[in-house]
Amino acid sequence: MARFSNPFAFTPLPVIILTTVTYVALFSGLLTTHLTVPAHPSKTPSGTNLTQAWIDLETITRYHHPYNSHANDDVRKYLLSRVKQHVTSKNLTDHQVQIIDDNVSNVTFSEGSTTVYFEGTNIIVAIRGSEDGESFYSANRAPENGGVLVNAHYDSVSTGYGATDDGVGVVSVLQLLSYFTEEGNWPKRTVVLLLNNGEEDFLNGAKAFMRHPISQVPHTFLNLEGAGAGGRATLFRSTDTEVTSFYKAASRPFGTVASSDGFKKHLIRSETDYVVFNGELGLRGLDVAFMEPRARYHTIEDSTKETSLDSVWHMLSASIATTAGLADDTSTTFSGTGQPRSDGTVDAGTGSEAVWFDMFGRVFVIFRLHTLFALCVTLLVVAPITLIGLTVGLSKADKNFLFARKQYVHSPDDDEPIQLNGWRGFFRFPITFGVSTAITVALAFLFQRVNPHIVYSSPFAVWASMFSAWCFSAWFLLRGASAMRPSALQRMYALIWVFIGSFALLIFTTILVQNFQVAGGYFALFYFASVFFALVLSYIELFCAPKKSAYVALCDQEDSQAQHADASSRPLTGSTSGPRSGDRSPLMDDDATETTSLLRGDRRSFRRYDGRRQSTSEGTDSGERSADLGHAYPGEQKWSGKLPNWLWIVQFLAIAPINIVLVGQLALLTTSGLYQTPADGSPTLFIYLAFAVLTTLLAVPLGPFIHRFTYHVPTFLFFVCVGTVIYNLIAFPFSREHRLKVYFQQQVDLESGMNTVSLTGLDGYVQDIINELPSAQGQEIDCRSPHKKSRAELKKCAWQGLPVHVAPTLIPFGNKTTPDSWLDYSITRNKSANEASIRLVGQNTRACRIMFDTPATNLVVGGAVSDDPRFNATTGKTSEIRLWHRTWSTPFTVNFTWDGDAKSSGRVVCLWSDANANDVPAFNEVQHYIPNWAVATKYSDGLVDISRAFVV
Structure with a gap:
């Protein structure tokens, strides 16, 4: 035993x-x-200050600050002052660090049937590499070995404070400025730090950066993002093995290439600036972001109280390690041909597809996809x-x-x-x-x-x-x-x-x-x-195990000895043929009955077919033979007794x-x-x-x-x-910690005076939320499938809501509004052709749209720069054009043509996204009365859409 x-x-x-x-x-x-964040160290590297980083984060996330809000301007001013303060405090010259307050770049581009015109307000800081030339960039020459771009966007959505989307990324960029301008940390290659504005609306800020000449300097990039609220910053995706290898230096790496596959195969619907820097600018780089909990993403719960200094350090430490490695690489790995391409993209060379994953957030494994295939x-x-x-x-x-x-x-x-x-x-x-x-x-x-x-x-x-x-x-x-x-x-x-x-x-x-x-x-x-x-x-x-022949021989020997034992136990009658007539065998009981064992008279047959031979048999010799086969597990084949038991x-x-x-x-x-x-x-x-x-x-x-x-x-x-x-x-499927997101939108038709408020969410639950709102009491709620394909599984439920107060000249009464000068437009048409010009202006906003019933062609926006082959919206057909100014209440002028009908029709729309000044009472009502198991977020770029129809 x-x-x-x-x-x-x-x-x-x-x-x-x-x-x-x-x-x-x-x-x-x-x-x-997965669920915890490593504690930040008591002492951080020279040039970094976590206390200051937290102060910066609290300051920029004090209010909702989407691009189309006055708080966004305040955040921009603060960030620009922090950058200048830092450069001044270290007595850095323009030859060492250049600050670019970009209020010039604008971009026009098309995505399918949608065209976008955007005026950028990016903040760019370039730290010249110690081994780079005298100038940061040249319009006539692209850098041979390039530099590193680190990007974060400082705008939030209209319904969130933007602590992790993308406040932590922003303060990490500020800390990188402090780190790389510290003696002993100066990079060998130029580091371009970009604080872009307008990511939340069609990735506009990154698009505008492409219009600036300094976009030709970097060949690699690190994009810092947020799709959750707190936790660890994960490596979302990367372009290739070579650039990903620098992330390996992070003290607490976290991520797996499976997330990259999710983006590549469009299993993940949202996008980040990564697609602009890689897919359009041609850079090679990484996407690092917070990923959960998604229920807090784009809501008021994306605040500093839902994140921590540990999360800040996790992203910052990975950023320092990755950027430092890329900036100190003086090889030609990312240099390509060293010549600018005709389409304006950067030639950063070609890398190999990568496989990567972490082990318990401490070890990072990376190898080429070709190696995986070969193995x-x-x-x-x-x-x-x-x-x-x-x-x-x-x-x-x-x-x-x-x-x-x-x-x-x-x-x-x-x-x-x-x-x-x-x-x-x-x-x-x-x-x-x-x-x-x-x-x-x-x-x-x-x-x-x-x-x-x-x-x-x-x-x-x-x-x-x-x-x-x-x-x-x-x-x-x-x-x-x-x-x-x-x-x-x-x-x-x-x-x-x-x-x-x-x-x-x-x-x-x-x-x-x-x-x-x-x-x-x-x-x-x-x-x-x-x-x-x-x-x-x-x-x-x-x-x-024993040989089968030896095992069989041993079993046969055991059977022979068993037979001999049986024979020797019989009485000596002078005959071996069986008991004489009238004699009773000692092996037999009285006459057989229904309960008599069928095997009792054939012990030999029983032993030969039974797979459960006991380890102990009758007689000493049987015990010794069992020992030769070892000790099998009870009931299992006896030949397994010699197998290693460990x-x-x-x-x-x-x-x-x-x-x-x-x-x-x-x-x-x-x-x-x-x-x-x-x-x-x-x-x-x-x-x-x-x-x-x-x-x-x-x-x-x-x-x-x-x-x-x-x-x-x-x-x-x-x-x-x-x-x-x-x-x-x-169990009820939602809770205070995991709130159901519903999507808010308010639409006002200035012609009919209809003021419609809607919540889009899961069928059944969204109706329960609306039933709690005072303004919806006694109304018939109209629920139908939303127009967005991505929301096809949800229900959009609308009712006549509270009036808005987003423009000083708006005169509200009841559930309708009196159109005044809130949204104004004029149309000039060339009667000899299907050609027209629309002049559109909205009060207290810098975002408008024009929706065309008949697709427009040859769009030209007043003030747009059209000398870049990457940004040319004068061809193709457009059903919608989105317009973004950097200044408030500034008119847009759009020239267009159309095919077919003698007339063109559509709607002009302006957007309002500022929820800080209580200008959208309907949204405040939703936030006040919504159950604690639900939370509101934006449905579209604007919280409020105001529109009027037009006919040319």
Whole structure:
């Protein structure tokens, strides 16, 4: 019994302890890494000041400050004064640091049928590299090795304070200015720090930066963003391996290439300035951003009280490490040809696609996508060949018990087979896998059917129910099968099936890598490699078993001795043919009855077919022969007694930890990226199915070992499953910590006087919110699908709301408004052609639109610069033009033509986005009366749209 008291043997207690401790420890580590932020150090690098950074953050996030607000001007003035104060305090010259207060650049560009005219108000600071030339940039020459651009936008949305979107990025840029102008930290290449204005509305600020000549200086970039409120700053995406390698120097790296794939394949709908710097300017770089909780994104909860100094330091420290590495790189990696391109983009060379991920926020792994492909192909070829070779080796060694049914004893008087039971347990794992996975998928459909939005506030309750359901059902089936028909090969057969499944997964991953450059399946390489290694150990383990011929001979010898023992126990009657007539054999009882054993008279036959031969037999000789075969686990094939009883530990540690970490990280990333997207109109079933698939990948490494569990842990998991399933089915899906986002918009028609307020959100819940508003009481609420395709799953519910007070000349009364001079326009038409000019002005705003019923062509905006081939909106057809001035109440002039009809019609619209001055009472009402489980955000660029129809 020494085998079963061994603390390393493949017996229940060691298996339960090791597997449970491993899963709990790794899950705890993953959750801690994902949900907490490393503490900021007491002493930061020379040139940085976290106290000042926090003061700056509190100052710029005091009010909502979208581009179209007066608070935005105040933030700009503050940031410009901070930049100048810093340069002055260090006595830096214009030759060292150049401040560009860009009130000149403007841009006109088209996106589909929408055209945008924007006047930029960016703040640019250029720190000349110690190894760069005398001038920062030249209109006639592009820099040979380029520099580094670091960008953050200082505008917020109209419904948020912008602490992490993008206040932390802004103060990080200010700290980078202080750091790189400190003695000993001066960069070798020029560092361009950009504080752009207008990111929240069509990425306008980054577009305007492209119009400035200094945009030709940098070849690499680091974009700092925010899509959540607090937590860790993650590496969203990168352009290539070479530039990503510099992020590796961050003390607390965080992120995985799967998020980059999400943007690349348009699974993530939102965008950042990254697409402008890379896709249009031609730079190579990184996108670092806060990613959760998304429920606070673009709401009043994006404030300093929802973030921390730790989050500031996490982004700042990564920015310092990455920028310093890029700025000190004097190689030609990012230099391209060194000549400007004819289309105005930067030639920064070409990099290689990258695969990258972090390990517990401390270690950053990066390699090329081509390397991943090569490793995948290599394993797909080598693994099957290796297993075939091992199978042949086992057969030649006469130790291949896999799929071995029986072995004949070649003796003249005995041709009965000895059962080896090699097939026993072969089909258990695929059946168990199918049933357990089906149960998990069924839970996904159940949650989606009964309480589809519970994932919004309780994603970990969903995870707990699915994981516990899979594990319990797998244990129930595998343990039950093992109890009825024990098999020493059950673990190995389970590994064979996992090998087959991971082999198919690796083929799929290889196809994605080669044909679609999708790197997020990198975990499949490690999954397959670890399973392959564990399976090889099982093959090697069989080499320790006795030869089949020796085992059969030993069994035959045991049977012969057993027969001899039986014969010697009979009475001496002078005959061996059986008892004489009238004699009673001592082996026989009275006459046979219904309860008489059928095997009692054939002990030899019983021993030859029974796979559960006891380790102790009658007589001393039998005990000695059992010792020759070792001690098999009770009930399992006796030939397994010589197998190493500790090798399972190596197999488990090979297959479980790496896959738990890699798949667990992807599961948490998926959770953060998806669990609150239903408020944006995304379907919930996809989320639950993604959880089910990842749950299966997380639980499968436990499959080959779980049949050794006793009932204690599975029973606990059963109650966890029942409790979480009940909770997921009946709990209210939103909470104070995870508020449902609804989208506010107010539209006023100055011709009809109609004043419509709307909230867009999940059907059923948005109506409950509106029922709490005093202005909506007694009104018929009109709910319909919104015009935006991205909101197709939501309902837009409208009612006659409170009047607005955004312009001094507006005269409100009741639920209507008297049009005055709030929105004014005039049209001049060339009667000899389909050509006209619209002059449009809005009071107390700097954002307007023109919507064309008949698409317009040859658009020209007064004051627009059209000498840049990247910004030419004079061709193509436009259904809408968005207009942005840098000054207030300034007229727009738009010239256009149209085809077909003799007349052109449409609407002129101006926007108001300032919620600070109580100019939008309807929005204030929503914020005041909205339930504590919901929060309001903007539906469009403006909180209020005022319009009038026109006909040319």
